[in-house]
Amino acid sequence: MATPDVVVIIIGANDVMRLKRLSDALWPLTVAVHDLRRAGARVVVATCPDLGTVQPFTQPLRFFAHWSSRLMATGQAIVVLRAGGRTVSLADTLGPLFRSEPADMFSAWDHLHPSALGYRAAADAILPSVCAAAGYPRPEDRHVPHRVYRKGSHHPLAWWAFRASRRVGARLTAAESETAHERAAA
Numbered sequence: 001m002a003t004p005d006v007v008v009i010i011i012g013a014n015d016v017m018r019l020k021r022l023s024d025a026l027w028p029l030t031v032a033v034h035d036l037r038r039a040g041a042r043v044v045v046a047t048c049p050d051l052g053t054v055q056p057f058t059q060p061l062r063f064f065a066h067w068s069s070r071l072m073a074t075g076q077a078i079v080v081l082r083a084g085g086r087t088v089s090l091a092d093t094l095g096p097l098f099r100s101e102p103a104d105m106f107s108a109w110d111h112l113h114p115s116a117l118g119y120r121a122a123a124d125a126i127l128p129s130v131c132a133a134a135g136y137p138r139p140e141d142r143h144v145p146h147r148v149y150r151k152g153s154h155h156p157l158a159w160w161a162f163r164a165s166r167r168v169g170a171r172l173t174a175a176e177s178e179t180a181h182e183r184a185a186a
Helices: 022-038 061-082 090-100 116-133 157-166 175-185
Strands: 006-010 042-046 086-088 146-149 171-174
Touching (some): 006 022, 006 116, 022 042, 022 061, 042 061, 042 116, 061 086, 061 090, 086 116
Parallel strands (some): 006 042
Antiparallel strands (some): 086 171
């Protein structure tokens, strides 16, 4: 069986909704990204969306959902980067849109899952990182901030992951997966 060039993993909200322990939720992701990278695939992970945007949730549940999904997304970014993958923060790229246009972005059926328009917005948010991982960055995506984490950085990985989760459009990449692309771009 041939190894795919790029693998995209989109994280939903089930681990947060089911109140799964963080370590239990992150371990399978760690193993999957590590195994895929070892096989030679580039991996792009879209981290947990902001569940604080879900309209049927009332306070204080909405705040707890927001906080839990941010914690999960930060943890996911850390383990993916350590394993050599890239991350895209769905919470920041899509959260404001889902919060301001819930009738359009959420499914009319359950008001929890994205609508077709919501899934399109997610695909649009993920596509620049997939193209860059495949070695074909799009000219129109030059404005998208890409952060590269390198071991030995003066900031710990958790700092980079949290910072990226707070900046709209930020994408994090591991240094190992960027080396060849950076040389080609130079």
